[in-house]
Amino acid sequence: MTEKILFLTGKLAEKQLRQILDSLFSQKNSPDFQYKVHQLGIKVAGLMTAEMIKRRLKDTWGADRIIVPGRCRGDLDTLSAELGVPVERGPEELKDLPQFFGKQARKVDLTHYKVKIFAEITDAPRVSVEQVLHRAQYYKSQGADVIDIGCLPDTPFPQLETVIKTLKEAGFLVSIDSLQPEDLLRGGKAGADFLLSLTEETLWIADEVASTPILIPAKHGDLSSLDNAIATLQSKGKAFIVDPILDPLHFGFTESVVRYHQFRQQYPEIEMMLGVGNVTELTHADTMGINALLLGICSELNINHILTTQVSAHACKAVKEADLARRIMYAAQQSNALPKHIDAGLMGLHEPAPFPYQLAEVAEFAAQVSDPSFRIQTSAEGIHIYNRAGMQTALEPFALFPQLNVETDGSHAFYLGVQLARAQIAWQLGKRFTQDQELNWGVATTQAKTEADVHSFKPKKE
Numbered sequence: 001m002t003e004k005i006l007f008l009t010g011k012l013a014e015k016q017l018r019q020i021l022d023s024l025f026s027q028k029n030s031p032d033f034q035y036k037v038h039q040l041g042i043k044v045a046g047l048m049t050a051e052m053i054k055r056r057l058k059d060t061w062g063a064d065r066i067i068v069p070g071r072c073r074g075d076l077d078t079l080s081a082e083l084g085v086p087v088e089r090g091p092e093e094l095k096d097l098p099q100f101f102g103k104q105a106r107k108v109d110l111t112h113y114k115v116k117i118f119a120e121i122t123d124a125p126r127v128s129v130e131q132v133l134h135r136a137q138y139y140k141s142q143g144a145d146v147i148d149i150g151c152l153p154d155t156p157f158p159q160l161e162t163v164i165k166t167l168k169e170a171g172f173l174v175s176i177d178s179l180q181p182e183d184l185l186r187g188g189k190a191g192a193d194f195l196l197s198l199t200e201e202t203l204w205i206a207d208e209v210a211s212t213p214i215l216i217p218a219k220h221g222d223l224s225s226l227d228n229a230i231a232t233l234q235s236k237g238k239a240f241i242v243d244p245i246l247d248p249l250h251f252g253f254t255e256s257v258v259r260y261h262q263f264r265q266q267y268p269e270i271e272m273m274l275g276v277g278n279v280t281e282l283t284h285a286d287t288m289g290i291n292a293l294l295l296g297i298c299s300e301l302n303i304n305h306i307l308t309t310q311v312s313a314h315a316c317k318a319v320k321e322a323d324l325a326r327r328i329m330y331a332a333q334q335s336n337a338l339p340k341h342i343d344a345g346l347m348g349l350h351e352p353a354p355f356p357y358q359l360a361e362v363a364e365f366a367a368q369v370s371d372p373s374f375r376i377q378t379s380a381e382g383i384h385i386y387n388r389a390g391m392q393t394a395l396e397p398f399a400l401f402p403q404l405n406v407e408t409d410g411s412h413a414f415y416l417g418v419q420l421a422r423a424q425i426a427w428q429l430g431k432r433f434t435q436d437q438e439l440n441w442g443v444a445t446t447q448a449k450t451e452a453d454v455h456s457f458k459p460k461k462e
Contacts, residue, residue: 003033006063006085008053010045012368013069013094016361020097031101036061043371050074053087060085092434095356099341108331108342115298115326118175118194118307119144119319120277125157132163136172139310143323146194148307149187151178164190175214177307181205196307197243200229206238214241214273214305221245221252223263230270241305243273246294248282257297264301274298277309280318287314288321288346288442292339295325299333320443321346348442354430355379359393366391374404376419378433383423385416396424 009017018037024030040056042048048069060066066085068076070092080087091100119139124132136147147167151157160176160183167174168191175194176187181202184195188209195211199218206213213233218225226242233240244263247256260274276294280287298306306326310318324345332339344351357365359381366386369375376385382395385404394400397420406413419435426433432440 003064004062005033005035006060006066007035007037007090008040008045008048008057008066008068009037010042010048010069011039012043012365013045014039016094017097020094024098024101036063045069046071048072050076050079050087054079054082057083093356093432096353099353102341108335110324110327110331110343112334113323113326113330114304115295115322115330116145116305117143117319117322117326118146118148118196118273118305120148120150120177120307120309122150122309122311123152124149124163125152125155125160129159129162129166133166133170136167136170139319140172142317142319144319146173146175148175148177148194148196149192151176151180151183153180157183160186161190164192176211185209187211194241198229200225200232203229203232206233206240212239212241214243216243216245221255221259223259223266226263230267239271241271241273242267243275243307246275246278248278253279260297260301260303264303271305272301272303273305273307274303275307276322277307277311277315277318280315281309281312284314286348287318288348288444291318291321291325292328292346295322295329296339298326299329317444324443344440345442348444350430351432351440354426354432356432359384362386363391374416376416376423376433376435378423378427383420383427385420395427397421 007017007021014037021035021037040048040053042052046069049072051074053068060083063085066083066087067090068087070089072089076087076089091097121132121135132149139147149160149163164174164176164187173193174191175196176184176192177196178184178187179197184198184202184205185208188195188205188211192211194214195205195209196214197216198205198213199216201218215226215229217223223244230240230242242263244259245256246260247253260272264272274294274297276291279294280290283290295306297303306322308318308322310316324343328339328342328346331342355378357377357379359379362377362379362384365375365377366384369386370388372387374385374387376383378384382393383397383400384391384393385400386392392400392403397417400420404416406416422439423433425431426439
């Protein structure tokens with residue numbers, strides 16, 4: 001049976017909604033539903049509320065589902081129960097209706113992933129046990145699976161055992177990260193789950209502790225040095241992970257990526273690790289794209305462990321970015337699809353469709369307005385602000401302010417200044433601007449912003 005959908009809208013948006021739906025159904029692959037548009041007797045659709053719908057909607061015309069504007073406020077679950085019909089918010093912009101129904105048909109599950117994130121605390125010997133625990137809680141809140149305790153050369157670490165035991169008691173998986181055999185042995189005996197890193201020359205440590213070793217070449221870049229270590233551990237039936245080592249850009253990066261590929265061809269089933277921090281930390285570029293690319297390489301090569309850090313200020317969201325990237329890549333791989341239109345969280349600066357309306361369409365909206373309230377929109381041509389007095393267009397707010405006549409109204413001027421500043425940033429970067437909403441910067445600003453924001457985080461037992 002064909003689904004019947006009732007679209008609720010306002011006077012200003014009704015014409016455009018009908019045009020978009022007509023266009024949607026004129027396409028070759030049109031949606032499989034029937035629809036009715038009902039204008040609810042209000043001017044601005046975005047001001048619609050659940051309570052208003054309850055008062056004004058007298059008939060649902062046998063609809064199986066009701067779509068309301070994306071900015072509709074109120075409790076839609078309660079409204080659905082009262083109307084006896086599911087009510088849901090549509091997209092915030094009408095121009096996004098085609099994509100909205102495309103997404104409804106392809107709901108992407110981002111709860112699954114394969115890659116485990118090792119988040120390194122690089123200065124653990126120099127901070128207190130409480131600080132290590134606090135940082136571990138923060139990293140876990142951002143998506144880390146394993147807390148990596150970094151040791152420092154020629155730096156005493158008397159609290160190493162206490163750090164590991166404290167983290168283990170709090171429910172964390174822990175790795176100890178050092179090239180000094182004594183540090184690795186101490187960490188393993190204290191209960192570390194993983195040892196970073198062993199070579200064929202220090203393989204004896206794996207016989208002394210239950211920790212899973214991460215193997216690296218005895219000589220940098222020499223994959224053959226791993227063969228004996230692999231054969232030895234396989235003969236003992238002991239689990240291990242291999243890290244061929246990812247090098248920074250201009251210091252062997254491309255060659256190291258080739259090594260990963262060569263190793264995977266030689267050993268199709270062996271667990272591998274990729275140290276993404278050598279690129280995210282040592283490249284002054286936004287890390288969201290770098291993490292997306294590196295996690296894509298992990299997906300292609302079946303690398304299920306990464307080591308990352310958040311030391312440099314520009315890499316302060318590296319764990320969160322890697323967490324989302326691994327989920328996106330897993331979903332794309334499972335669907336045999338490109339990693340597009342799955343989640344926009346890694347697109348902090350630009351957006352696929354920043355300007356939903358053309359200048360002529362904005363001008364048409366402006367011509368319908370009959371009240372003094374200002375509306376602000378952007379198009380490829382610039383920033384537009386309009387009310388019943390007309391529409392002004394410019395590329396920056398200072399060119400618009402003299403035309404607005406709000407010099408004597410400080411609060412109104414402040415509000416317009418904030419909104420116009422956001423509109424300018426959005427226009428310059430190619431981002432979506434929606435009046436009265438903050439710009440969307442993806443995972444760069446979502447959830448906890450600093451380590452101090454997670455003091456109440458309670459780690460869960462694994």
